[in-house]
Structures are given as structure tokens and as C-alpha cells.
Amino acid sequence: MSRFSLPLAAMLCGLTSANAIAALSAQQVKKVDEILNVAQWESEPGCSAGVFKQGELVYQSASGLADLTSGLPLDKDTRFYAASLSKQFTALGMMKLVEQGKLKLSDTVQQYFPEFPTYSQPVTISMLIHHTSGIRDALGLMRLAGVPNLSATNLQATLDLMMRQQATDFTPGTQYAYSNGGYLLLAGIIEQVSGLPFQDYMRDTILAPLGMHNSFFAAAPIPDGFTANGYLNHEGRFTLQNDFPAFSGSGGLITSLNDLAKYEYDIAKGHKVWNAATRKAMQTPATFNNGQVVREQHGLIYGGGVKFGYQKGREWMQHTGASSTFKSAYGRLLDSGYSFILLCNRSDGKPADKMHALADLLGNAASDRSDEDKRSHKNLPAPQPGDVPPAGEYYSKELDVVYKVTPISPESAEITMISTWPGHLEPGSTLHLNKDAEGLLRDGPYILEYNQGDKGFSMRRGNIHGIRFVPQ
Numbered sequence: 001m002s003r004f005s006l007p008l009a010a011m012l013c014g015l016t017s018a019n020a021i022a023a024l025s026a027q028q029v030k031k032v033d034e035i036l037n038v039a040q041w042e043s044e045p046g047c048s049a050g051v052f053k054q055g056e057l058v059y060q061s062a063s064g065l066a067d068l069t070s071g072l073p074l075d076k077d078t079r080f081y082a083a084s085l086s087k088q089f090t091a092l093g094m095m096k097l098v099e100q101g102k103l104k105l106s107d108t109v110q111q112y113f114p115e116f117p118t119y120s121q122p123v124t125i126s127m128l129i130h131h132t133s134g135i136r137d138a139l140g141l142m143r144l145a146g147v148p149n150l151s152a153t154n155l156q157a158t159l160d161l162m163m164r165q166q167a168t169d170f171t172p173g174t175q176y177a178y179s180n181g182g183y184l185l186l187a188g189i190i191e192q193v194s195g196l197p198f199q200d201y202m203r204d205t206i207l208a209p210l211g212m213h214n215s216f217f218a219a220a221p222i223p224d225g226f227t228a229n230g231y232l233n234h235e236g237r238f239t240l241q242n243d244f245p246a247f248s249g250s251g252g253l254i255t256s257l258n259d260l261a262k263y264e265y266d267i268a269k270g271h272k273v274w275n276a277a278t279r280k281a282m283q284t285p286a287t288f289n290n291g292q293v294v295r296e297q298h299g300l301i302y303g304g305g306v307k308f309g310y311q312k313g314r315e316w317m318q319h320t321g322a323s324s325t326f327k328s329a330y331g332r333l334l335d336s337g338y339s340f341i342l343l344c345n346r347s348d349g350k351p352a353d354k355m356h357a358l359a360d361l362l363g364n365a366a367s368d369r370s371d372e373d374k375r376s377h378k379n380l381p382a383p384q385p386g387d388v389p390p391a392g393e394y395y396s397k398e399l400d401v402v403y404k405v406t407p408i409s410p411e412s413a414e415i416t417m418i419s420t421w422p423g424h425l426e427p428g429s430t431l432h433l434n435k436d437a438e439g440l441l442r443d444g445p446y447i448l449e450y451n452q453g454d455k456g457f458s459m460r461r462g463n464i465h466g467i468r469f470v471p472q
Helices: 008-012 026-035 083-099 125-130 138-144 155-163 180-194 198-207 257-270 276-282 351-362
Strands: 047-053 056-063 065-067 079-081 231-234 237-240 253-256 307-311 314-322 327-333 338-344 392-396 401-409 412-418 430-435 441-443 446-449 457-461 464-471
Touching: 026 056, 026 351, 047 257, 047 351, 056 257, 083 125, 083 180, 083 198, 083 253, 083 276, 083 314, 083 327, 125 180, 138 155, 138 180, 138 457, 138 464, 155 180, 180 198, 253 257, 257 327, 257 338, 314 351, 327 351, 338 351, 430 446
Parallel strands: none
Antiparallel strands: 047 056, 047 338, 079 253, 231 237, 307 314, 314 327, 327 338, 392 401, 392 464, 401 412, 412 430, 430 441, 441 446, 446 457, 457 464
């Protein structure tokens, strides 16, 4: 475990300031260490964490191991898979194209992908950025298509699957639903407009100008050894699992605490990339077609890949990221100047909880301003109880996959996914569906909807619904 305070920390991160920022007191450091499990996780997977004040690093720790087999410790330059923390970078890359006049946020997906289906309302770039497009979640679609390990697929295959979707989860522009699919389309549009692979454009436009030379965006295949290993924690037993997607847009940023410190500094003081025009674009609230401001399920307003608003009386700009074993959080307290970055390589890292605990410790006293309206604008049709469909093979045109249904009893069935998408299993992935207390035929997040007399059935997973399967 390592820990620094200014001015040494600022120099290590390549940051300087005309006005010195006071380091944390010894008592504060002790409490921060406790919040971050610094002592408890020293010989386990753990987290790299930084606390910043007005863009300057005032606390840093790297507690835990990057690799349990070799005992390699985490440090400030250890690279992690940042998952959805990447979305703000994708939005940032898109905003740079807008600034250059190469596209408009009102442009439609079809302007860049003419083969993309036409839905009930046009899908714009702005809708993709703000999760109001209704575009189905790409990662969920891949799993419905029988691909459990997304590290074996690529961006183009995932875009091809999205092109097959004949419907959206709701009328575009009328609801909010977080969608990785929308951000993969943004990556595809960036490639179309820039003429570069997404990872190259992002390196040249965002990462290199910020000096984030230890960071990159994933593209298949990812060489071994470029990141900390990720670990599942089951009752104190750690299992290696590095199955994050091998493509970028919705996620894909491979980065370190030291590099993200440079990003934080640019937002707060540097303004090489986060200039005035960029800041305005990134912080513009999402709106529905009727002009109403979008609030996601926690009451925050979604901007350009970041969320804004009040929680516990504090004003935040924040986003989190999560794969099965890599967890991350980045939050800026706009009222006190404190910021927090946490990167963890364990399934139970809980960086968001730790970030809010740090805010309670270091931030200004919470105001009496209540949290904003916490209504979710998702209004998906409720799943309906159904029966077990007859035995047979059923095909989905939208997924280009066959589900082989084997009834086990009137209350249960087994489905084998017969898939040809990159990363599919042989033999195929299997669902074990059983009726729950509400009469829904489900296996975890997967729900099958079938009623007697129907010639097929529908599948849903999370926000994705209405995926039709018909008998072969």
C-alpha cells in the first residue's frame, strides 16, 4: 500500500499549482484509510483511490494486489478496466466532433448507418448520449444471443446485432433507459466521421492531449497482462475473472489512477480538452421530445456521459462503472471542490458507497435542499405470467439465434441457445426456466412470455423486451 500527500503527490501525477492545496490531516487520512479498507485488503484484491481538492491530489492509496498468484501489488499506475466510467470519454470524443462542425447532435443514426432500421421516431445522436433513444442494450442482446463471454466478440459484430433490431424499447425521445447499445452506436458514428478506429481517434483526440499515455481503449484482442486481474469474491474465496468486453464505446477504457488524475485536473484547471464549449455541451441536461428535463432513477440529470444533481443535499457530477469484477467510481462535489476516483479489481469493491462515505467525511455539510425528483421515466410493460411453450426450435430474426425449448414440467423448461455469434459456447448456453412466485417463467434476469395458442413467445432481459421467437 502506498499513500502520498501534496506536494509530492502533485509532482508524481505531473500536476502543479500556483496556490498550494492543504493536504489532509493525519486524522482525516486515518479515517479515509478505514473507508477504503486499506489495512483489510492489503493481501487481497483491492482498490486504487485518489482524493482531490480543486483538481489537486491530496490523498492517494493503492491497497491490495493486482495479481494474487504473483503477489504483484496495486499502485498508482496499475491499469484497470473502467467499464461505464468510459461513457463520459465517448461523449467527450463526440462533442469534439461537434465543436469542429463535423456533425450535429440532432443528426440521426441513419445519416451514418443507412442500413439502420427506421423506427416510430428518428433516433438522434443526442438521444444516444442521453439514454432517451429506446435503443436496446447491446450487452443484454449479446447474452440473449447466446454469447456469455463478451471478451470473445468485437464492436462490428455487436453493431451488426443491433442493426437487426426491428423495434426500440419505447418511442425514441419519450423515456429514459440506460443503454450500452446507444454508446456503442456513438463509437460507430465516431469511426464513420473521423475515418479512424474508435480507439485511435480517442487516443489522438482525448488521451494524448491530456498526457494519459498509460491509458487506451480496448479493441479485440486485448493482450494479457495489460490490466490488474479481476476477482470474484465468494465468501472470502477469490476467483480470477477477466471477461470484460473486447470493444469500446459503452465501456472499454483501460486506465490508471495516475492517468485519471490528469483528466480530473483538466476539468478543474487545465482546460486542454474540457474547454468552455466542451463543458457547456457535457453539462447540458437531457430533455425528452416535449422539452421536459430527464432525470434518471436516482434523481440525477444525465448530461454527456455524466450525471448531475443533488444527493443527500450535495451537488454532484458523477458516474460509476461495473463489470463482474472491475468496479469504478468518479465523482466531483461541485459545492466543495473535492473529487474522488476509485478503481477496484474485486467484485465487492463498492466504490460508489466508498465515494459517498468520503463525501460525508470531507465535503461541506449537506444543505437542507432535498434530493431532486427520483421518478424513473422507464414505463416498460410489466411481464405477464405465462405457460411453458411446446417443445421445439424457435428462431428470432432480431437476434439471429435459435432457442431449443425442452419442457421439463408445467412449471419449468430448459432452453439451449444455438448461436453463431462470435463468443458463443459449444455446446450452446443454457437457460433453466422456472416459474417464480408471480408465475413468471424466468432464469435470473431472463423472462419468457408465452400464452396458450400463441405460435411463438417473447423474451426479455432488463429493459429489453418484445424479442420474438417463432417456430422453425
